[in-house]
Amino acid sequence: MARRGENRILVTFGCTDCRERTYNSNKSRRNDPQRMELNKYCPRCRTHTLHREVR
Ligand SMILES: [Zn+2]
Numbered sequence: 606m607a608r609r610g611e612n613r614i615l616v617t618f619g620c621t622d623c624r625e626r627t628y629n630s631n632k633s634r635r636n637d638p639q640r641m642e643l644n645k646y647c648p649r650c651r652t653h654t655l656h657r658e659v660r
Pocket of ligand 1: 620621622623624625647648649650651654
């Protein structure tokens with residue numbers, strides 16, 4: 606599955622409220638060199654919360 610190059614890396618997104626790690630995704634290192642933050646639905650909080658990239 607690994608593509609050539611290292612421009613896409615796996616990241617995990619965790620809810621900033623309850624710290625549950627809810628989403629796995631990947632991102633482009635070139636487009637998003639910083640930590641990404643997304644509004645996602647957290648099944649534990651049962652609402653949309655801010656999710657931040659976890660390393
Ligand atoms: Zn949560």
